[in-house]
Amino acid sequence: MSPDAPPVVALDGVVKRFGERVAVDGLAFAVAPGEIFGLVGPDGAGKTTTLRMLAGLLPPDAGTIRVADTDVVAAPEAVKARISYMPQRFGLYEELTVAENIRFYADLFEVPRRVREERTDRLLAASGMTAFRAFRAGKLSGGMKQKLGLTCALVHTPDIVLLDEPTTGVDPVSRREFWAILYRLRAEGVTILLSTAYLDEAERCDRLALLSAGRVLHCDTPAALKARMPGAVLAIMTGSGRAARAALDGQEGVGRALLVGGGLHVVVDDPARRIPQIRASLAERSVPVGDIAAIAPGVEDVFMALVADASPR
Amino acid sequence: MRAKRLLAIARKEVLQIVRDPRSLMIALLMPFLQMFLLGYGISLDLKHVPVCVFDRERSQTSEDLVARFEASAYFAVTRRLSQYAELTDAIDRRACVLALVIPPDFSERLAADGTAPVQAILDATDTNTATIAYGYAANVLARYSAEIGETERARQGETASLFVPVEVDSRVWFNEDLESRNFIIPGLVAVILALVGAQLTALTIAREWERGTMELLISTPVTATELMVGKLAPYLVLGWAVSVLCLLLAVFWFAVPFRGTIGTIFVTTTLFLLVVIGIGYLVSALIRDQLGASQVALIATILPANLLSGYIFPIDQMPAAVQAITYLVYTRYYVEIVKAVFLKGSGLAALALPVVFLAVYAAAVLALAALAFRKRLR
Numbered sequence: 001m002s003p004d005a006p007p008v009v010a011l012d013g014v015v016k017r018f019g020e021r022v023a024v025d026g027l028a029f030a031v032a033p034g035e036i037f038g039l040v041g042p043d044g045a046g047k048t049t050t051l052r053m054l055a056g057l058l059p060p061d062a063g064t065i066r067v068a069d070t071d072v073v074a075a076p077e078a079v080k081a082r083i084s085y086m087p088q089r090f091g092l093y094e095e096l097t098v099a100e101n102i103r104f105y106a107d108l109f110e111v112p113r114r115v116r117e118e119r120t121d122r123l124l125a126a127s128g129m130t131a132f133r134a135f136r137a138g139k140l141s142g143g144m145k146q147k148l149g150l151t152c153a154l155v156h157t158p159d160i161v162l163l164d165e166p167t168t169g170v171d172p173v174s175r176r177e178f179w180a181i182l183y184r185l186r187a188e189g190v191t192i193l194l195s196t197a198y199l200d201e202a203e204r205c206d207r208l209a210l211l212s213a214g215r216v217l218h219c220d221t222p223a224a225l226k227a228r229m230p231g232a233v234l235a236i237m238t239g240s241g242r243a244a245r246a247a248l249d250g251q252e253g254v255g256r257a258l259l260v261g262g263g264l265h266v267v268v269d270d271p272a273r274r275i276p277q278i279r280a281s282l283a284e285r286s287v288p289v290g291d292i293a294a295i296a297p298g299v300e301d302v303f304m305a306l307v308a309d310a311s312p313r
Numbered sequence: 314m315r316a317k318r319l320l321a322i323a324r325k326e327v328l329q330i331v332r333d334p335r336s337l338m339i340a341l342l343m344p345f346l347q348m349f350l351l352g353y354g355i356s357l358d359l360k361h362v363p364v365c366v367f368d369r370e371r372s373q374t375s376e377d378l379v380a381r382f383e384a385s386a387y388f389a390v391t392r393r394l395s396q397y398a399e400l401t402d403a404i405d406r407r408a409c410v411l412a413l414v415i416p417p418d419f420s421e422r423l424a425a426d427g428t429a430p431v432q433a434i435l436d437a438t439d440t441n442t443a444t445i446a447y448g449y450a451a452n453v454l455a456r457y458s459a460e461i462g463e464t465e466r467a468r469q470g471e472t473a474s475l476f477v478p479v480e481v482d483s484r485v486w487f488n489e490d491l492e493s494r495n496f497i498i499p500g501l502v503a504v505i506l507a508l509v510g511a512q513l514t515a516l517t518i519a520r521e522w523e524r525g526t527m528e529l530l531i532s533t534p535v536t537a538t539e540l541m542v543g544k545l546a547p548y549l550v551l552g553w554a555v556s557v558l559c560l561l562l563a564v565f566w567f568a569v570p571f572r573g574t575i576g577t578i579f580v581t582t583t584l585f586l587l588v589v590i591g592i593g594y595l596v597s598a599l600i601r602d603q604l605g606a607s608q609v610a611l612i613a614t615i616l617p618a619n620l621l622s623g624y625i626f627p628i629d630q631m632p633a634a635v636q637a638i639t640y641l642v643y644t645r646y647y648v649e650i651v652k653a654v655f656l657k658g659s660g661l662a663a664l665a666l667p668v669v670f671l672a673v674y675a676a677a678v679l680a681l682a683a684l685a686f687r688k689r690l691r
């Protein structure tokens with residue numbers, strides 16, 4: 001990663017409307033060569049729309065988009081040989097086998113046979129799919145289809161990879177394989193842009209853009225984003241997370257609560273003062289509660305705090 | 314255009330076609346069934362067309378005319394009527410397709426003026442049957458006229474040579490021997506190819522949008538032309554197979570004489586197939602869902618092909634405005650070509666005009682189809 005190099009992906013003032021709805025609203029960010037750049041945001045934040053515009057599939061209403069030294073708005077076709085795009089909801093040719101699907105995309109990118117065979121073997125091995133080469137794509141499970149989609153997208157040698165929620169519906173083991181493939185690509189100098197709904201995955205990115213309502217709220221490394229977070233995060237152990245969240249809603253000095261396994265996370269301004277206050281109000285409503293302790297914030301917490309800060313509520 | 318990408322598309326399309334045996338069977342069986350249903354429906358149902366007779370005279374002469382209809386294998390006189398109201402009722406209830414009304418002064422006028430009008434009322438809800446029944450009726454009347462003309466002439470001597478007893482519309486389109494099948498089957502082949510060809514390709518783009526394969530496909534460097542050529546090539550081959558099937562049935566099953574050459578039929582059929590699969594592709598590119606595309610393709614082909622191609626209804630009998638419209642109906646050129654190749658043995662030189670029209674049509678449709686496909690999401 002070389003943050004000082006000129007960006008390979010750069011958006012500025014990008015606007016996209018669908019009728020009345022503004023999906024992307026003055027978006028601007030830049031991605032350096034060899035970065036893994038994550039787009040994170042709630043449903044409808046504009047992640048898919050942004051990736052589609054980067055891939056040259058959707059013309060923006062305003063703004064400039066440059067990808068791999070190409071003006072995508074003026075010449076969307078010029079960028080296509082340089083990128084790999086994996087849509088959020090994509091279909092494979094179900095009548096074709098795994099190997100035939102891969103070959104199809106390799107041929108569309110005019111990958112020479114030798115390279116194709118070598119890359120196919122490597123990608124299938126990396127995603128544990130070698131045994132399924134002769135399987136019809138229609139017979140694969142959801143997670144397998146997702147892995148085949150990634151393999152198809154990566155069978156040529158792209159400069160930039162655009163992945164829209166690539167690991168949705170994929171089991172934890174396969175997700176690790178996914179990330180191993182992405183790290184290997186990064187090592188080869190490929191730039192990766194991905195959107196994700198899993199915030200733990202966001203921590204694996206080099207940099208993140210937090211999107212909300214079609215705008216970038218914050219754009220930084222996961223560590224810097226955490227440092228930027230005001231206050232501290234408390235982990236509250238409780239079996240009745242929802243009741244606890246309702247009890248804490250709107251309390252002074254207590255931010256929005258995030259449900260996690262085993263309880264909730266809340267952002268507070270001053271832990272020493274707020275822990276007794278929280279205990280008291282939970283006891284008042286007879287919500288059973290265990291440990292309450294300050295913890296190191298995860299991207300999830302940062303995200304909740306920062307998005308909550310920015311929204312009017 | 315890059316050969317590797319084009320071949321990749323074509324190979325993928327072939328694999329999809331052969332691995333979806335149900336669709337393939339439908340593509341081959343439909344024309345087969347249609348040839349039989351329509352081939353027989355049109356030529357054989359017209360034996361024993363039910364006729365109602367409203368004879369208002371009941372004279373020897375009028376009975377004589379009715380007897381001609383009874384004697385004809387093409388008609389069966391099913392009812393005698395005694396009031397006009399019964400006639401409307403009979404037609405309404407479809408008791409007969411043709412009602413013959415003989416005026417009360419039939420023999421009188423025939424004797425006095427030498428000509429007498431006979432009214433034929435046709436139930437035109439089934440226009441095919443009505444048109445053909447009308448032709449048969451006109452034929453029966455013509456023969457009857459000719460006979461009484463002869464007897465009159467014999468009776469009156471040379472002076473009566475100008476005597477024309479019944480004026481019969483002579484624009485009857487089928488031949489003396491009533492071999493309507495020879496005219497209909499070649500036209501039927503054209504109509505079936507028009508329908509099946511457009512249906513085959515109407516789904517090809519729409520299916521990719523529906524199944525979500527298109528978003529990935531349009532993010533690759535494939536061009537609109539490569540996609541079109543790659544996708545249409547396998548369907549042209551399938552179209553050839555369907556054509557061979559239909560033509561073989563026409564020659565060997567329906568025994569239509571084939572007087573032309575294989576070369577002529579091959580060249581012209583290929584041009585026609587390019588037009589029809591191009592139309593299907595164009596519709597598919599514009600309408601991004603399978604059901605919509607299939608229905609639009611059906612409506613856009615079935616009506617013009619049946620009504621305006623000259624396959625059953627002769628174009629030169631249509632009103633001038635409708636005739637002008639038929640120049641847009643590509644099927645009319647191929648109907649004209651197939652009939653001429655089959656029955657007259659015409660070659661490419663004799664068919665230059667319709668062949669050029671088809672070629673221009675094919676070029677225009679394919680150009681439009683390539684332009685209509687946009688590598689863009691909506």
Ligand SMILES: Nc1ncnc2c1ncn2[C@@H]1O[C@H](COP(=O)(O)OP(=O)(O)OP(=O)(O)O)[C@@H](O)[C@H]1O
Nearest residue numbers: 018021023041042043044045046047048049050691
């Ligand atoms: N083709 C379209 N037509 C109309 N509205 C659209 C279209 N695509 C997206 N939108 C709208 O634009 C907004 C942004 O959608 P987008 O799909 O980019 O969000 P997202 O961040 O990818 O959300 P998700 O996490 O659900 O995938 C949403 O309000 C969506 O309804």
Ligand SMILES: [Mg+2]
Nearest residue numbers: 047048049088
């Ligand atoms: Mg999305």
